[in-house]
Amino acid sequence: MGQGGVRIEPEPGDLTAVSGGPGDVAPIGRDLPKPAHELTAAEDVDAATWDQVAATDEFRALVAAKIRFILPATIFFLVFYMALPLLVGYAPDLMKTQVIGEVNLAYLFALAQFVMTFILAYLYLRKANQFDAMAQNIIAKLGIRQGGTK
Amino acid sequence: MSTSLIMFVIFIAITLGITYWAARRTSGATSFFAANRQITGWQNGIAIAGDYMSAASFLGIAGLIAYNGYDGFMYSVGFLVAYLTVLLIVAEPLRNSGKYTMADVLAYRLSARPVRSMAAISTLTVTTFYMIAQMVGAGTLVALLLKDANISYNWAVIGVGTLMIIYVVFGGMLATTWVQIVKAVLLMGGTLLLSILVMAHFNFDLGAFFNAITHVQSTVGGKTVTTNYLNPGLLYKPPYGALDLLSLGLALVLGTAGLPHILVRFYTVPSAKIARNSVVWAIAIIGVFYILTTFLGFGAATIVGKGFITSHGGTNMSAPLLAQNLGGDIFFAFISSVAFATILAVVAGLTISASTSFSHDFWTNVVHGGQERTKGQEVFVARIAALVVGALSILIAILLGPTFNVAYMVGLAFALAAAANLPAILFSLFWKRFNTVGAVTGMATGIIATLVFIIISPSIMGVDPDTLTAGRHLIQAKAIFPLANPGIVSIPLGFIGAYLGTILSHEPASEAKYNELNVRANTGLGAEV
Numbered sequence: 265m266g267q268g269g270v271r272i273e274p275e276p277g278d279l280t281a282v283s284g285g286p287g288d289v290a291p292i293g294r295d296l297p298k299p300a301h302e303l304t305a306a307e308d309v310d311a312a313t314w315d316q317v318a319a320t321d322e323f324r325a326l327v328a329a330k331i332r333f334i335l336p337a338t339i340f341f342l343v344f345y346m347a348l349p350l351l352v353g354y355a356p357d358l359m360k361t362q363v364i365g366e367v368n369l370a371y372l373f374a375l376a377q378f379v380m381t382f383i384l385a386y387l388y389l390r391k392a393n394q395f396d397a398m399a400q401n402i403i404a405k406l407g408i409r410q411g412g413t414k
Numbered sequence: 415m416s417t418s419l420i421m422f423v424i425f426i427a428i429t430l431g432i433t434y435w436a437a438r439r440t441s442g443a444t445s446f447f448a449a450n451r452q453i454t455g456w457q458n459g460i461a462i463a464g465d466y467m468s469a470a471s472f473l474g475i476a477g478l479i480a481y482n483g484y485d486g487f488m489y490s491v492g493f494l495v496a497y498l499t500v501l502l503i504v505a506e507p508l509r510n511s512g513k514y515t516m517a518d519v520l521a522y523r524l525s526a527r528p529v530r531s532m533a534a535i536s537t538l539t540v541t542t543f544y545m546i547a548q549m550v551g552a553g554t555l556v557a558l559l560l561k562d563a564n565i566s567y568n569w570a571v572i573g574v575g576t577l578m579i580i581y582v583v584f585g586g587m588l589a590t591t592w593v594q595i596v597k598a599v600l601l602m603g604g605t606l607l608l609s610i611l612v613m614a615h616f617n618f619d620l621g622a623f624f625n626a627i628t629h630v631q632s633t634v635g636g637k638t639v640t641t642n643y644l645n646p647g648l649l650y651k652p653p654y655g656a657l658d659l660l661s662l663g664l665a666l667v668l669g670t671a672g673l674p675h676i677l678v679r680f681y682t683v684p685s686a687k688i689a690r691n692s693v694v695w696a697i698a699i700i701g702v703f704y705i706l707t708t709f710l711g712f713g714a715a716t717i718v719g720k721g722f723i724t725s726h727g728g729t730n731m732s733a734p735l736l737a738q739n740l741g742g743d744i745f746f747a748f749i750s751s752v753a754f755a756t757i758l759a760v761v762a763g764l765t766i767s768a769s770t771s772f773s774h775d776f777w778t779n780v781v782h783g784g785q786e787r788t789k790g791q792e793v794f795v796a797r798i799a800a801l802v803v804g805a806l807s808i809l810i811a812i813l814l815g816p817t818f819n820v821a822y823m824v825g826l827a828f829a830l831a832a833a834a835n836l837p838a839i840l841f842s843l844f845w846k847r848f849n850t851v852g853a854v855t856g857m858a859t860g861i862i863a864t865l866v867f868i869i870i871s872p873s874i875m876g877v878d879p880d881t882l883t884a885g886r887h888l889i890q891a892k893a894i895f896p897l898a899n900p901g902i903v904s905i906p907l908g909f910i911g912a913y914l915g916t917i918l919s920h921e922p923a924s925e926a927k928y929n930e931l932n933v934r935a936n937t938g939l940g941a942e943v
Contacts, residue, residue: 317939318929326936334502342667345495349488349663352646353656360645365621366628370484370646377491378701381498385697388502389690396687399937406939 317406326398333391337384344380348373416562417744421751425600426577429593429758433581436589444942446586446793447514447770451943453591453682459695462679464594465763466493466670466696467601467703468544469551469730470824472756475704476736477729479711481720483627483643485650486711488659490704492666497700499671501693506686507843507935508677513942515767516677516835517775520842522934523927525850526784529838530775532857536834537674537771539861540827541764544675545803547823548764549574549811551730552757557816558727559734559750567816571808578761579804582769583797587682590762597752597759602703604752608733609706611740612713626716633721643715654896662825665901669828672835675760675767686938710736761807769799822873822898826864829901833908834860841912843935846928848912849921856912863907867900 317323352359352370359370440446453461468474471493478486512518517533549571556570565573581589616623628642641648650659670676680689714723714732718739723732734753738746773796778786786792837856841848868874875894876887897903934940 314930314933317933317937323933323937327932330936338499338502341495341498345492345667346660346663348491349656349659352484352488353650353659356645356647360642366624366644368644371487371644374484374487374491375705377495378705381495381697382701384498385501385694389694392687392690402937403939 313406317402320402320405322398322402322405326395326402329398330395333388337388341380341384345377348377416560417747418559418750419563421747422556422560422754425751425755425758428596429577429581429589429755432592432596433585433589436585436592440586440588442790443514443792445588446796447678447766447774448681449587449591451682451684453692455683455688455691456695457591457595458679458683458688458692460598460699461591461594461682462676462692462696463699463703464596464598464601464759465675465679466700466760467598467756468548468760468824469555469753469757470547471703471707472601472605472710473551473555473730473733473753474824475707476710476714476733477723477731478649479643479707480714480718480723480732481729482649483630483641483712483715484646485648485659487707488662489666490707492663493670494697494701494704496667496670497693497697499668500676501690501697503843504671504677504839505680505689505693508839509680509683509686509689510936510938510941511931511934512681514678514681514774515771516672516674516839517771517779519931519935520838520853521779522931523842523848523924524853525921525924527780528850529853530779532854533835533838534771534775534780536830536857536861537775538768540672540674540830540835541768541803543823543830544673544827545761545764545768545807546810546814547827548757548761549807550814550816550818552754552761553811554816555730555753555757558731559753568812571811574757574761575804575808575811577758578765579801581758581762582765582800582804586793587678587766590759590766591679591682593762594759597755598699600752600755602699604737604749605703605706605710607745608713608737608740608749609709611745612709612717612736615713615717615740623712623716627712630715632719643712657902658897658899661897661899661902664905665825665829665832665899668832668836668905669901670831672831672839673827674771674831674835675763678767678770679763681942684943686941765800765803765807768803769796772796772799772803822868825899826868826873829868829899829904830861830864832860832901833864833904836905837909837912841916843931845916846925848916849919849924851919851921852912852914852916855915856908859911860904860908863904863911864900867895867897867904870894871898871900872896873898 351373356370359368359373361369363369363372444450471489475486475489478489480486508516508519511522515533516537517530520529520533552574553567553571556574557565557567560570581593585593613620613623616626624644627644630641630643632639632641647655650656680692683689683692710733714736718732718735723729723735726735734746734749737749741748773792777795777799778784778792834857837860838853841852841856869889870893872887872893874887875889875891877890877892878886895903
């Protein structure tokens with residue numbers, strides 16, 4: 265669609281006027297495109313635009329920055345977490361070692377999972393502010409008003 | 415009239431009030447399915463907690479720890495860490511690119527009809543297993559908690575089912591959300607109070623508490639045995655215990671990000687940023703709760719004792735019995751009503767996600783090609799679906815009866831969600847080459863593999879002595895597959911199915927639309943408001 269707006273071919277017998285010069289605020293008829301400032305978001309965003317946005321340096325930088333954080337973080341927490349059932353299952357004697365008083369390694373490592381989750385969530389929350397700023401920047405450059413990230 | 419019954423009635427009155435209030439505010443699809451996307455971050459965080467912490471968490475884990483010590487605590491850990499998957503990978507892209515259901519994200523790039531049909535099947539399968547576990551649990555529990563009031567299992571199931579239908583049919587997502595918030599506050603309050611009472615019992619001396627945990631006395635064959643409940647291995651024993659533990663861990667950590675009733679919660683907030691904040695709120699609340707299961711579970715093990723629990727209703731009664739021991743009948747009644755609230759909020763969440771998926775994915779998008787035939791039809795169909803889902807759940811729970819073993823069903827729902835839904839969601843968001851055939855084969859493989867492996871596992875197959883009448887295995891033969899949780903096999907199979915289906919077919923259209931999904935998911939451009 266792009267600049268085209270919704271373009272409906274007049275049906276036979278339809279007497280709606282096909283008019284609208286460059287000076288008109290909006291074309292009365294169906295034939296001419298709306299001026300750019302009157303397009304709704306849905307009309308303004310189309311397949312070509314998505315590809316253009318995806319190809320911009322800013323967007324690539326955003327995706328790269330996200331992957332740089334999320335991929336290592338995900339691998340880390342999966343390994344850290346799966347280490348618990350692995351160690352508990354296959355090295356139970358090690359995990360039964362009492363570390364603080366009668367509290368054993370198994371319980372402490374389980375508690376460490378909670379601490380790890382809290383810390384990682386906090387780190388991501390902080391990091392994500394950067395992602396938001398980058399995304400806002402991309403949207404601002406497009407000059408599109410939209411409500412998804414208000 | 416028993417104190418428990420009075421507290422149940424008070425809770426029911428409050429939630430019906432909420433439903434009435436919500437019903438007056440609910441008109442139109444976005445308000446019915448997504449509470450107008452006006453839920454705030456902290457509200458949604460609490461609601462996620464209320465949606466997630468089921469009877470399996472509150473009563474189940476307390477019981478598992480009371481009976482098996484440390485091994486039961488492994489559930490607590492997995493249930494929480496799983497939220498990192500939700501936070502880092504799923505929540506924001508889902509909010510940015512979807513409308514009401516998980517399938518919205520898949521249908522962006524892929525061919526809508528096959529993918530939505532499959533996603534609706536998967537959603538209904540996962541929620542059915544989750545629901546059966548909750549309903550049968552609710553029936554036995556309410557009957558037990560309201561023993562004085564003489565409420566039978568069947569009436570308890572009908573009561574719980576009717577309430578959840580009322581919440582969802584009349585109040586939609588708004589009522590469901592607030593019932594979940596009220597429940598989460600009650601559950602956290604009750605759990606905190608109970609934990610403080612446990613510590614008070616040990617004069618607030620952690621050393622004494624852990625000393626008791628590491629020296630739990632029990633009588634076996636007339637002799638007194640001392641067991642260290644903090645040591646692993648009481649539940650997961652050789653030869654397959656270690657593998658079962660891994661399998662369970664994998665299902666828990668990957669399954670949450672594929673649970674439909676959790677995913678729909680992210681559509682109730684205004685933006686992806688707020689969806690993210692709400693997950694962090696949820697992590698804080700859920701994290702504190704699962705740490706406190708230490709006091710609930712080990713408290714029940716040390717203060718009440720396995721023997722007493724077994725003779726007074728069994729594992730699920732551990733937390734209420736602990737409350738009775740420490741705070742008397744009033745506190746028992748309070749904790750019982752918290753358990754009741756817990757179940758109701760979860761089944762309401764399940765009902766609305768199942769009916770949304772049926773109406774939005776199947777009815778509107780598969781049957782009617784994406785167009786409502788008449789205005790408001792989508793919501794109308796969802797209300798009918800909620801009624802049907804509720805009625806069927808009541809019926810199934812009554813048919814299965816109170817003695818049916820449902821403990822494995824929640825773990826199974828997680829394995830199903832991880833094996834069927836997660837590969838499709840992940841590949842759809844991150845793999846350009848991914849296509850419709852891949853999504854459908856992946857979901858189908860995940861569902862079938864999980865079901866097959868659960869059927870041939872010790873949960874369904876086993877040889878019981880003739881004297882055993884309650885909770886018999888469905889198939890009286892030696893189990894073919896040794897693990898109770900199929901996750902370690904079915905999850906990789908789900909991923910392999912999605913991968914093979916993709917590379918063995920070619921779909922330029924889905925690759926062409928990848929940029930659109932990628933931009934939407936990462937920037938929030940064009941997100942539903």
